[in-house]
Amino acid sequence: MRSNIRWHALALCIAFWPIAAHADWQAVETVKTYAVAGTSGAELYDSIGERGPLLGPKMRAIAHTDFKLTWTRKYEPQPDGACTITVNIPKLIITYTLPKPSVQLTGATRGSWQRFIAGVEAHERVHGGYIKDMVKEIEAMSVGFSVPDDPKCSKIRVELTKRLGEISKRERQRNSDFDKVEFSDGGNLQQLVLKLVREE
Template identity: 65%
Template structure:
């Protein structure tokens, strides 16, 4: 069986919740498997199409989501307002398929190569999320808005800047997916090897 087009797009879904200091922090990264079945590569891929995470009107092979919250402190300084504390808490979740039963040895080899490639793809999305959080942290710690003793204007300015950074991160993810999922792209090649294998 040959598949010439990627039927099930991968998706990076982003949930953004505001609030950083220059202390070191680490993202918590977790894998959330979903169960699929099959004894051949083609059957496994068909099961992914039926059970994969929803991505718009279709289903994805895998996706990356995150939850981002901040501990943030605004301090009036004279007639200005300054962000003096900005600590992120970032949880990244990779949703990946996992066969529900042992696979025949030849299929297991094909599967392991496929899922390693898919996981590597999703980790690139995770890296762009971590880079976004670091950019937000660098931009916002020490951010000062003049003539704002009640620390209201600074929140509006911060929200504007966060929106710009978030949009750049999302576009980066879309650009990466366009290459990876496009005709002849890495993910399409992984799918073809799985489906046309044992």
């Protein structure tokens, strides 16, 4: 097993700016793949180590969950001098990157790969769920958010950025904690990898 393969906890590609209050919205979730070579579980896993998404100069992941978050946001000065967010609508795109064999698999390898990739995707979609939870938390705290004595709506942006940073930090920690459990000795993802290599 390659020691340089680590699970990608999550990449943050977040752009905060510019919700009508509690507007209905749906995350857009897409899956893209990268090709891996091999006709056995061990060969496929070795190929993942060579072709998986890069996390750094020498570190590759098995799979990767990324997202882009933008907001349509309106700040409105109030008669009392405060500034209030009156519109705050998110646009969230989540992308899951997963490995895909470049040739059709057969026999035991096919079965072990199907179980492996199903488990990998299920893991990544937990990360996707955490992202959606984070956006809902941002939405809940942002709608109607107001800062007094801010007629130019400048203070509210600073205060909002602080609060968004705190929410984002909690989300990253949640993902990190989840990965630690999944890849611990006997953890779900560790077992998936071992079963793939052994073609169980």
